[in-house]
Amino acid sequence: xSLTDALFGAFAIPFMGRALLVMLVLAxxxxxxxxxxNLRGLEFISDGLTHAVFPGLAIGLxxxxxxxxxxxxxxxxxxxxxxxxxxxxxGITSDAxxxxxxxxxxxxxxxxxxxxxxxxxxxxxxxxxxxLTIPPAEVVPLIIVSLAALAMVLVTLKQQLYRxxxxxxxRAAGDSALVLDLVLNSAIALVVVAAASTIGTLLxxxxxxxxxxxxRLVTARLWWLFPVxxxxxxxxxxxxLALGYAVSVGAGVDLPAGSTVVAVFVVGYGLxxxxxxxxxxxxRGSGGLEPDSSSSGAPRPAGxxx
Amino acid sequence: MTxxxxxxxxxxxxxxxxxxxxxxxxxxxxxxxxxxxxGPNGAGKSTLLKGILGLVPKTxxxxxxGGARGAAPAPIGxxxxxxxxxxxxxxxxxxxxxxxxxxxxxxxxxMQGRYRGLGLFRWPGRADGAAVRxxxxxxxxxxxxxxxxxxLSGGQRQRGLLARALASEPALLLLDExxxxxxxANRDALVDTIRTLKTRGVAVLVSTHxxxxxxxxxxxxxxxxxxxxxxxxxxxxxxxxxxxECFEGLEVELDEHTLVVPGHEGx
Numbered sequence: 001x002s003l004t005d006a007l008f009g010a011f012a013i014p015f016m017g018r019a020l021l022v023m024l025v026l027a028x029x030x031x032x033x034x035x036x037x038n039l040r041g042l043e044f045i046s047d048g049l050t051h052a053v054f055p056g057l058a059i060g061l062x063x064x065x066x067x068x069x070x071x072x073x074x075x076x077x078x079x080x081x082x083x084x085x086x087x088x089x090x091g092i093t094s095d096a097x098x099x100x101x102x103x104x105x106x107x108x109x110x111x112x113x114x115x116x117x118x119x120x121x122x123x124x125x126x127x128x129x130x131x132l133t134i135p136p137a138e139v140v141p142l143i144i145v146s147l148a149a150l151a152m153v154l155v156t157l158k159q160q161l162y163r164x165x166x167x168x169x170x171r172a173a174g175d176s177a178l179v180l181d182l183v184l185n186s187a188i189a190l191v192v193v194a195a196a197s198t199i200g201t202l203l204x205x206x207x208x209x210x211x212x213x214x215x216r217l218v219t220a221r222l223w224w225l226f227p228v229x230x231x232x233x234x235x236x237x238x239x240x241l242a243l244g245y246a247v248s249v250g251a252g253v254d255l256p257a258g259s260t261v262v263a264v265f266v267v268g269y270g271l272x273x274x275x276x277x278x279x280x281x282x283x284r285g286s287g288g289l290e291p292d293s294s295s296s297g298a299p300r301p302a303g304x305x306x
Numbered sequence: 307m308t309x310x311x312x313x314x315x316x317x318x319x320x321x322x323x324x325x326x327x328x329x330x331x332x333x334x335x336x337x338x339x340x341x342x343x344x345g346p347n348g349a350g351k352s353t354l355l356k357g358i359l360g361l362v363p364k365t366x367x368x369x370x371x372g373g374a375r376g377a378a379p380a381p382i383g384x385x386x387x388x389x390x391x392x393x394x395x396x397x398x399x400x401x402x403x404x405x406x407x408x409x410x411x412x413x414x415x416x417m418q419g420r421y422r423g424l425g426l427f428r429w430p431g432r433a434d435g436a437a438v439r440x441x442x443x444x445x446x447x448x449x450x451x452x453x454x455x456x457x458l459s460g461g462q463r464q465r466g467l468l469a470r471a472l473a474s475e476p477a478l479l480l481l482d483e484x485x486x487x488x489x490x491a492n493r494d495a496l497v498d499t500i501r502t503l504k505t506r507g508v509a510v511l512v513s514t515h516x517x518x519x520x521x522x523x524x525x526x527x528x529x530x531x532x533x534x535x536x537x538x539x540x541x542x543x544x545x546x547x548x549x550x551e552c553f554e555g556l557e558v559e560l561d562e563h564t565l566v567v568p569g570h571e572g573x
Contacts, residue, residue, distance in 0.1 A: 156426060
């Protein structure tokens with residue numbers, strides 16, 4: 001198989017074309033939302049939402065079959081977004097408390113799935129995705145869910161950035177922290193929903209977190225973060241699908257598509273990290289995969305003239 | 307006809323759910339007037355400012371905002387009064403609370419001051435850019451507009467945040483310990499800016515434990531320590547007896563001398 005075949009020809013096949021379309025939309029949206037996740041330090045809440053969505057997927061599948069997946073996940077995700085926003089506002093930020101709630105929801109999902117006949121197959125599809133077998137009828141709903149998340153973030157983007165930078169100043173300017181958090185958490189939840197049907201609930205987090213972290217490494221300019229994250233995510237999704245196809249069809253080694261995409265994301269991050277440390281393009285700061293201190297609002301006396 | 311006040315407190319108390327707070331507040335601030343809020347650490351100065359912003363619940367008395375734009379003072383509610391107040395109040399936080407790694411330039415920070423007027427759907431236009439430049443010129447940082455905010459010195463960040471507050475064209479400006487940790491040059495620049503604002507008719511409420519500053523730029527002083535102890539013109543309120551009561555047993559600076567205020571129990 002030639003390189004052109006893998007990069008372009010493969011996507012003439014209907015199921016590959018559908019996978020590429022959905023993944024490109026999702027990657028761009030996850031990249032944009034992911035920049036806010038990075039700036040707000042919401043990595044843990046995002047992880048929580050991926051767990052909260054799982055019982056929704058399982059119940060949706062049990063009740064409505066494959067057609068029940070998206071509505072079930074959407075309901076669970078929005079409930080999860082509400083619950084996590086409330087936990088955060090109630091000051092319950094203990095990792096242990098959140099982790100207990102989330103593993104509980106995850107176990108509910110597993111119990112529901114275990115009632116079905118094809119336990120192992122369905123669990124695998126929910127956890128690791130089925131990007132290559134997206135039914136044609138689901139393409140449009142998945143794109144709509146992704147674009148809804150994008151719209152929620154774009155409409156509130158100025159205010160979200162203000163809140164991320166200076167929560168008190170944002171409140172003083174009349175912005176409601178509750179509304180902004182609900183909108184952002186719901187947008188993250190919708191990305192998780194769309195991604196759960198494609199690359200699976202366990203791998204979603206890479207889509208949300210890696211592009212934002214890459215953008216932080218590449219640029220320190222605020223408005224460049226979003227295009228950089230979106231382009232990185234789109235290219236990595238495309239290369240990931242192409243690589244999976246090339247290896248599976250060309251070399252006969254069956255690579256799971258979703259995991260291959262995530263692997264390409266992480267390798268891309270590694271290369272950018274290497275490049276940024278070699279060329280020193282990152283001007284300042286930490287901005288890696290670690291949740292940074294911007295989320296905690298902890299006083300940072302560094303740099304204050306005394 | 308007298309000008310109606312921008313802010314009026316009558317017997318107001320602001321209390322955190324935990325019980326800490328500040329009470330007994332009687333205060334009028336007119337357009338162009340600067341009021342110093344003076345008291346030791348933990349006296350409730352920041353609590354009062356947050357109470358005015360609606361971030362700490364009001365548990366007694368009344369608070370009225372208005373007047374500056376011709377509107378009659380209107381009572382505002384408990385939590386959520388930030389909404390009622392939006393468009394009127396600007397708040398200058400302590401810049402040390404902000405993450406220096408956040409990827410944002412000085413002019414982008416100042417532009418945040420314009421967001422309130424823009425709402426959700428409009429993006430900054432030419433008039434907003436001009437307002438940002440004007441605000442940066444007022445605080446003397448125009449040449450640093452494109453510099454990353456985190457690379458500025460502490461004093462420059464403080465002035466940058468003041469520029470953001472100015473860009474929102476507030477009727478009332480709240481400053482929380484703005485002089486903490488500033489060198490003399492930045493301090494002078496900040497004092498000049500507050501004077502400029504007063505001439506433009508902005509009402510200013512500044513919390514500080516620096517009595518010298520109160521004399522430099524403020525018309526009125528309010529002494530607080532858990533409750534309001536005294537208020538009035540600077541020279542009448544900053545008497546030894548009042549200061550002694552407010553800063554019992556603590557060090558204060560008065561007219562370039564540091565004095566330790568003796569406690570009452572020794573007398």
